[in-house]
Amino acid sequence: MALTSVPFAIFAIITGILYFAFPKREYRWVILLISGCFFYVYNSFQYTAFILITILTIYLAANRMAAITADTKAAVKAHKADWSKEERKAFKEASGKKRKRILAAALILNFGILFLLKYFNFLSGSVAQILGSDPEAAPQIHLLLPLGISFYTFIATGYLIDVYRETAEPEKNIFKFALFVSFFPQIIQGPISNYGKLRDQLITPHDLDWMNLKHGIMIICWGLFKKIVIADRVWVAIRAYYDNGGIDGNADAAGYGGVMVVFITLMYALQLYADFSGGIDISRGICRVLGIELEMNFRQPYFSKSISEYWRRWHITLGAWMKNYVFYPIAMSDMSKKISGSIAKSSFGQTAAGKHLSRVLTTAIASFIVFLLVGIWHGANSKYIAFGVWNGLIIMISAMAGPLYEKSRNALHIRAEAAWWKLFQMLRTFLIVLVGYVFDIADNFSNAMRMMGLALTDHSLGAFRSQLGTLGLGKTEYLSVIACTLILLYMSIRLEKTALDTPADLLERRSGVIQWLALFALIMMILILGTYGPAFDPAEFIYMQF
């Protein structure tokens, strides 16, 4: 049941009607839980056990840790008079260790499941290759991925770490916790919600509100426009490029040159953004109708002026998860402190460069590790590792070379505020992002390198123009993609300038007539220009398979 399918629309509407019509307001959340269960079982019946294991183990671990904390506090209070400071400290440490063991066990179990299902085959094949035996004959697990496993595992473990850090209260009611983990609009492709931000919104009963309904429908339509009108159409061209041999070593058969590589990479950037952010819009729109505000996952990422900014604006909730639960713990670990300290104490540490390096080196390494993990999160393939390494290296180098960069900018008398400089920064960042995407597009690392080689060396426009027709799109379809992309670009610029969240907020400033006309135009475009029908093989949301 894809997000843009008719069955899903019917399912979402029925859920909404049942939710608002349910007379016992304080139990409306149960409707969301039941619909989530139905959605999960319907889509991923044979793998329901995996999400149940996650819900149960994380629920138990969180409550056990919280109980230990409470017992410790009570004991310390009871023995306030008769325990020495050392005794108190030792007792606290012992119970801290217990909590840590529970946390570790639950994390190992849950990430272990994710790892086994997602990466075992890749690793087993690689090991066989290294040992010189046939990778095809290596042991394999023949399972598809349970729906949303990468998302719900992160959602649930993030909550568990928050409870461990005592920044979140444990959920006592297992059904309420199950709703948080399995909430249907977010299980398909995120966002990776934070427990503190979502929990109360899910449990508090909401009534049907005209503004929420109107805005929700607008956001859903905007998402459908991005997804069906732009992404699915562009996907046809990318598929044709794949099918004609553009991504494998068989370049001669396809005859695609360097200009085509650049063109397809641009199309991919458009498709990926329109598809992923469109899907998130649909989820957020549904939630808005229900009175629930999901976290933003995209903020015009292609307008970023640096790669680190890009990762704060693209898949925002994954970046936030990585920052909170991987980056900070590594950057603040004793090991990092030791390394920074020893650089600072050395004679090199007395120089300006040494001082700077002692400050940023371990942070830079921590962010490199984060991006390696982000790459691996995307899938089990050497090309995703290369994608992570590429992003990580850029961020690491830009952090370490920061002062040098500032110096050269000043030497050239370039004002950081100048509009052309900002535009240059955006284009430069976009180019770096595109290079990362080539790793995504190619079927493996060596073909990604081959494609980039082509893009740098082969610039025959004539061949490219004659090959445009082989991508499965006609002239009108190209024109439709261009026109709709311009609409998307215009809206993105407006959102960027006003710092508003959605096109619905933009429209709210206009008169009622304009609002209805815009919604009508959007629906007409979805109906007329959308990609439908049996001839079109509807691409699942790219991120749904993660």
Add this chain to the structure above:
Amino acid sequence: MEELLEILSDLRPDVDFENETKLVTDGILDSFDIISLVSTLNDEFDITIRPANLVPDNFNSAEAMLELIEKLQDEE
């Protein structure tokens, strides 16, 4: 407060720390700034800031940071 403001302006001379109240939420301080700030604060105030303390509410303004520092000093 004086000492804290001095540390902050050493770290980022371009930011008005006395009046900003959304340092983290608005992305004025990025995670690299936060990490280097944390290590300076740990040394100067003899405290241990943990990952759990790194919520935006604790770092959005100089005032909030001071509150966190005082809270951690009490716990030591």
